[in-house]
Amino acid sequence: NAGVMQNPRHLVRRRGQEARLRCSPMKGHSHVYWYRQLPEEGLKFMVYLQKENIIDESGMPKERFSAEFPKEGPSILRIQQVVRGDSAAYFCASSPTRSTNEKLFFGSGTQLSVL
Amino acid sequence: DAKTTQPTSMDCAEGRAANLPCNHSTISGNEYVYWYRQIHSQGPQYIIHGLKNNETNEMASLIITEDRKSSTLILPHATLRDTAVYYCIPNYGGSQGNLIFGKGTKLSVKP
Numbered sequence: 001n002a003g004v005m006q007n008p009r010h011l012v013r014r015r016g017q018e019a020r021l022r023c024s025p026m027k028g029h030s031h032v033y034w035y036r037q038l039p040e041e042g043l044k045f046m047v048y049l050q051k052e053n054i055i056d057e058s059g060m061p062k063e064r065f066s067a068e069f070p071k072e073g074p075s076i077l078r079i080q081q082v083v084r085g086d087s088a089a090y091f092c093a094s095s096p097t098r099s100t101n102e103k104l105f106f107g108s109g110t111q112l113s114v115l
Numbered sequence: 116d117a118k119t120t121q122p123t124s125m126d127c128a129e130g131r132a133a134n135l136p137c138n139h140s141t142i143s144g145n146e147y148v149y150w151y152r153q154i155h156s157q158g159p160q161y162i163i164h165g166l167k168n169n170e171t172n173e174m175a176s177l178i179i180t181e182d183r184k185s186s187t188l189i190l191p192h193a194t195l196r197d198t199a200v201y202y203c204i205p206n207y208g209g210s211q212g213n214l215i216f217g218k219g220t221k222l223s224v225k226p
Contacts, residue, residue: 004158033212042202043159043216056213091158093212103149104212106158 002027004094004107005074012113013082021077021110025094032075033104034067037089049075082114119203124221127197133190135220137203140184148179149206149214150188152199159202159216162188193224 005024013019025032034046048056049069060067064082069075079086089111093104120138127133139148149164163170163177165186170177176189190197202219 031212035216042218043153043214045213045215048212058213089156093158095212103161103164104159104214106160109156109158 004029004092004105006090006092006107006110008110009108010111010113012115014115015083016081019079019082019086019112019114021079021090021092021112022074023077023092023094023107024074025092026096026105029094029096029105031095031097032069033093033095034075034077035091035093035106037091037109039088043091046077079112082112084114087112087114119205119217121201121203121217121220123218124223126223126225127190127193129195129224129226130192133188133193133197133222133224135188135190135201135203135222136185137187138185139203139205142183142205144183146205148177148183148186149204150175150177150201151204151214151216152197152201153219154196154199162201193222195224195226198222198224 007022030051032049035043037043045059047060047067052071064080066078089109091106091109093106095102095104147164147166150162151159153159163175165177165179179186200219200221202216204214
């Protein structure tokens with residue numbers, strides 16, 4: 001049973017370009033979460049999605065960032081017109097249900113570097 | 116959300132028990148205590164969680180005080196691969212997913 005898969009592992013973009021980060025949850029998991037870790041800082045929650053629905057986007061920057069989790073295929077975190085401050089590690093996590101005692105399974109992350 | 120206090124760093128000798136404390140004096144009655152760790156450059160890894168009773172699994176033990184204001188994560192026989200940042204996270208559970216990772220404790224296991 002493969003774990004949470006994120007790709008690419010490393011992504012380099014120039015300022016103004018778009019970054020697309022992909023996350024395939026564990027098999028059977030329909031809940032996906034995105035977190036961001038800025039250099040020398042802790043992980044910060046960004047968004048929680050369930051198939052085709054955004055449940056909680058309270059941690060998402062209001063502009064340039066969007067996320068989706070379509071019925072088929074991976075979840076995508078999209079960053080438009082990237083700036084240097086977007087350089088960070090982006091982690092995706094998944095869980096099977098929305099129930100008590102649920103733990104999150106994290107992927108290995110995508111390291112985004114903006115030149 | 117409950118605030119947590121953890122030591123910034125700790126050292127432990129390989130093969131010895133590592134005891135990582137966490138104060139969460141403002142925890143509410145229905146918040147669980149979750150522990151995750153993050154090995155350098157990797158995604159966080161779930162370790163254990165509990166509500167009131169002490170818990171044990173294949174990775175660690177969790178001791179929660181009776182008043183629930185503090186807890187201790189115990190790695191019974193630390194190995195070099197246990198070197199990581201350990202996070203104590205009060206959370207309501209229910210896959211709300213909005214875990215608040217503080218600064219955690221950097222545990223260094225030394226030979």
